[in-house]
Amino acid sequence: xxADRLVHELETIHELGYDDYFLVCRDLCEEARRxxxxxxLRGSAIGSAVAHCLxxxxxxxxxxxxxxxxxxxxxxxxxxxxxxxxxxxxxxGIAAYTRATYGEDRVAxxxxxxxxxxxxxxxxxxxxxxxxxxxxxxxxxxxxHSRGDDLAERLQAQPELRGxxxxxxxxxxxxxxxxxxxxxxxxxxxxxxxxxxxxxPLAGIAPLR
Numbered sequence: 001x002x003a004d005r006l007v008h009e010l011e012t013i014h015e016l017g018y019d020d021y022f023l024v025c026r027d028l029c030e031e032a033r034r035x036x037x038x039x040x041l042r043g044s045a046i047g048s049a050v051a052h053c054l055x056x057x058x059x060x061x062x063x064x065x066x067x068x069x070x071x072x073x074x075x076x077x078x079x080x081x082x083x084x085x086x087x088x089x090x091x092x093g094i095a096a097y098t099r100a101t102y103g104e105d106r107v108a109x110x111x112x113x114x115x116x117x118x119x120x121x122x123x124x125x126x127x128x129x130x131x132x133x134x135x136x137x138x139x140x141x142x143x144x145h146s147r148g149d150d151l152a153e154r155l156q157a158q159p160e161l162r163g164x165x166x167x168x169x170x171x172x173x174x175x176x177x178x179x180x181x182x183x184x185x186x187x188x189x190x191x192x193x194x195x196x197x198x199x200x201p202l203a204g205i206a207p208l209r
Contacts, residue, residue, distance in 0.1 A: 002049070002062050009050045009068055016072065018080055024102075024197060025082045026054040031097050037090040043083045044071040051082065091193055098195060105201040108208060110194030113185040118146030120186060121178040129174055139171070148182030151175040 013019060032039045033055075041057040047066040051057045061068065072080045086094050099107045116124075119140045126136040146154060152175050188209070198205055 005049050005062050005068070006053070009048060009072075012068075012072055012074055013050060015074065016077065018072070020199075021080070021082070022050060022054065025051075025084065026056055027101070028086075028094060028098065029054075029056045029084065032086055032090070032094060035090065035093065037094070038087045040085045041082065042085060043081060045080065045082045047071040056082070056084070086193070095193075095195060098197065102197050103201075105203065106198045108196050108202050110191040110196055111209070112189050112191050112194075114187050114189050116148060116181050116184055116186045118143055118148040118151070118178070118182075121148040121181060122174070124186075125177045125181070126174055129177075131174065149179040151178055 013022060029039060041051065041059075045051055046057050046059045047061045047068050047070050048057070049061050049068070052060055059066070069075075072078075095109070122136055122140050122143065126139070127133075143151060143154060151171075196202065196206075202208060
């Protein structure tokens with residue numbers, strides 16, 4: 001049963017083109033062991049017997065009867081997610097090892113866009129319009145679940161908010177500005193641990209900063 005499972009997994013991994021991905025993930029786990037850095041594999045990847053044999057996961061999915069297809073399937077053909085948590089104070093060291101091993105020009109941190117939503121819109125735009133800080137905090141606490149483009153609608157649907165100091169006329173300009181910027185990027189950030197590794201210089205593949 002174990003041999004059949006491994007043959008099936010290896011054939012699937014190879015057919016879908018993820019041989020290198022598994023080996024890179026194994027390399028990072030081995031480097032963590034050399035540094036005595038704690039790490040853990042989580043999510044559906046624990047269903048891979050190959051990951052277990054490569055030393056990435058202590059869990060034997062055959063003995064535990066965990067399905068491989070939840071992780072990687074020829075039918076779905078979705079990219080596998082080998083989610084490895086390294087000890088928080090050692091992540092920078094693992095990232096530095098990755099750059100040194102696979103090339104400074106071929107490794108980069110993933111960027112993420114932080115988008116404007118209800119609470120951040122009320123805070124940032126309210127300050128720009130000169131609203132009192134305590135007033136803004138009250139608005140943010142009452143409208144915390146808003147997307148930012150539905151503030152005026154919520155006042156219509158929840159008239160009790162007016163009794164709590166939210167005046168449609170007084171806040172009309174603020175709500176209109178919030179609606180116009182809702183969902184737009186507020187700033188560009190760096191993902192806490194996501195890294196891209198390419199087989200060619202990344203500058204020729206994606207924009208970098």
